[in-house]
Amino acid sequence: EVQLVESGGGLVQPGGSLRLSCAASGFTLSSYWMSWVRQAPGKGLEWVANIRQDGSEKYYVDSVKGRFTISRDNAKNSLYLQMNSLRAEDTAVYYCARDLPYYDILTGYGRGYGAFDIWGHGTMVTVSS
């Protein structure tokens, strides 16, 4: 079964750090761009960051640049989100999501363009004193 399982959420004080993990199973993680998407309580979805198959490209929403770092270990079938200098507004459920490849007909390379077809169940991060 194709599955993503997040872990690592919890309660942290403002200014603190957390590292989220996302374990992939049932598919080859190294073939996909991966993203983190969050949802504050009662609010909408917000894309947070993504990472290329080999980790060579990473992109972030402006609000987390310089504070969050996305990474992956394909050998361990795992995706990570290191979150530093946490703020109250970072409180949310954090989902990891697989991005369906959009294949370039010339190069055959599959890039992720936001077709998040597999999602984890999410892990809650609460930033509060």
Place this chain on the structure above:
Amino acid sequence: QSALTQPASVSGSPGQSITISCTGTSSDVGSYNLVSWYQQDPGKAPKLIIYEGSKRPSGVSNRFSASKSGNTASLTISGLQAEDEADYYCCSYADSSTFVFGGGTKLTVL
């Protein structure tokens, strides 16, 4: 990186069709045919229902369709069913290799 604009709520009766709009800018929706749509039930993870503008993943009903005109993308659900009641989100690829979601639309089936 401003959120795409969606109506907060829409409603319809069983069997009817409804359309949810998603308005962006020339930096996202207007420049790329890379809008995706998600259905989210309360307390659950989102589910992909449309990608690359108008494609449906395997297993998604053909009652769901989508289109785009200029800076506005639209999701249409035909033959509305009670099970379609959920929150719906659009998402677009944007300049600087980022993504932006809409604020979400709550669909009520009357």
